[in-house]
Amino acid sequence: MKRLIQRGLMFGNLIRVDSPALVERYNRALERLIGKRTGLDDFHIDISGYSYEIGEELGDHLYLNPNGVNRQFIILTTEQRKAPLLNAQFSTSRGILKQFIEDNEAKLFALTAQDAVAGELDNSVFQVTTPDRLFDIRKITVIADTTHSHVANARKLADRIERFQTEPDAWFDDVLIAEMIELARETGDVTRNPIDLDRPSYTQDNFWTAHFGGIYVFRDAEHPAAITARPRSEVGEMPVATFDLSQRNRIASFLEQNKLVEPIIKARGVDGAAILRQKMDFILVDAATTQGLPVAGFDPRSLHRLAQTMGAKLPEEFLKLNELVRWALNGGKWPRIASDSPAYFYTLRARPDHPDRDLINQLLAELAPLDVRQLFICHKPAFYAAYMGWPEAKKDYVADFLQHDYMANKAGAREALFGGRETAVKDSPRPPGDDIIALVGPWGAVRR
Template structure:
């Protein structure tokens, strides 16, 4: 993994903690949350304050995420909002933490100038060893305060102040006045500088969890769980349970709920260029399987290799090539059924609130597209990377550093962005070749039963 770290593709954008003051604040917060401390004098933290170096020192990669549930966090700076979330157990956790920081940024900036802010993402579930407990995760609340309880004391001072102003004999209550003065020494003037964090509640509808081999829960659609082994989740009250290998049922679920669209037809992107890049990644995977040296290979070299060994390439490559020929040259529309290995390579999430979750699922169903796998499902990418040959590792890492890391936002927009329709009048009728799509579905024929 050193190559990925060196190129900024792993542990990238982590926040360095190097000053003695910050290390001391971190230790106070860490002891406050877990009863543990670190002896390290410098380390890096993610958006939640988790440090891979501290995790290694404590021999506990879940020291801020016990049981993979109710993630705890330590904030030393509001700059953590741009950092990744490592060892995520739920796909929504990073979004929740970032939104909390951005909503309370001014208050958190003032608080972290003097102390660390420690807190927890709270739900009613403390362990998910029983899959039925996943159904109980409905909302997440954030509880946060400094290690000295400044937010709590400020709120109490505000209540005392209201009593002082509202009670008829408040001016003569020496005990009340003394308590206010004592507390104000710790909190400052809360009337001019209110120290209050907005209470935030996040509804949990659709999400991915690392539990049970990686499970996708969809509850805003007809309740559905897509998981590694259906038998483990059957009878847990999660709705229809689909195994990841049951591509026909997954395809039907995605199509019936309008969660995906074909790349070749998507508005605002160069669909054929994206498919050609996916073809290159499939060639790289085939070369890896055949022990072909890819050191220093360019995209031109990859396509030359594809032409030379076309007959030996897997069916995914040939199906995507036929789609490109249909789009560019008017060739015959290829019939790609949902059990064809190329089926999910021609899909991306449609424009809806859970696009990131659906693209994550698609990355898992089309793992030879290493770029989408890296962007949408990093944990799975890192596991796959560990088993690759050195030449494939080198090629993929260099490609991602060259074509993705230099412009992450631009690449994401080019691959997954959606543009609104520009027509002010009814759109013209589609060209004749789209009639085939209307008859068989934009993804090809989706089979209703497993073969």
């Protein structure tokens, strides 16, 4: 993993915490959340405040995520919104945290100037003991306050002010006035400088979870389903149709019936042939390095010679994608690729306008794992797990490619590959009367 870290492909964009004041604020928040402190003088945190170094120190990398269900967080700076989420158990967690920070940036900036903000992504489910319990998770509510309870005290003070202004005998209530004075010492003038934090809620209808080896839940699709990395027989009873990653025909049918994907070669505004050619390079390098064949270089000319040398040893994925590229460049008979072909899912991408575009592309990355660029972008845990088993030559090639091709223009690469901007999390609709916080086959018929 060292070459990935050196190239900024692992543990990149983390926030360094190295000042005594920030370390102390972090420790106060950590003690409030889990009753522990760190003895480290400097460390790095992700968007949630999780630190790999502290996880090693405590011997618990779920120290801010007990049971992997209700993610706790510590915010020291609003700059954390740019950081990744490490050790994610749900695909929606980073999007929720990022949106919460962005929506409350001014308030958080003021609060974190003197204290840490600690909180939780509360979903009312405290433990997921069986896969079907995942369907009990529907809404995520963000609850947060400083370690000195500035937000809670501000709400109390606002309530006391309301009583003072509306109750007829409040001017003579010495206890009420004393409470207001004491609270104001902590919060300041909340009428001029409100410091209340919203408690937004977000729906979690469709998501991926790392629980039980990895499960995709598509609950609000027209034809709901769950897709599991473990064999279907090991998952047990589920409230929707469920199949595993080996059941490729059923997955293809699900994607087609719900209109979730489109063929890359026919996508508007992209060079589909160029994208498929790059996938072919990834497949070629994997085949060559796995077979122990010497690779003279990774430039287009060297890879072309390598493909000629391999001849009959070229994998089916490479040959099928080459048929599509040849059709795109020269026309002729449309190359039909059935869903049971190992090349099938390499030819697809999520519909750019779909609200679950990123989740669908993550699923496709698992189904087409030799496309290392998409695997890295869409499913980093799967990428890192696969990377550890690759030959050294492939590790070098992939690390260099991602550093020079993807990292140089991440936004441009995402736009070209997947279309559109990063998808936003879905707000939960505001309940009526709630005046505080809303709790809130493209290639022909699919073989069955």
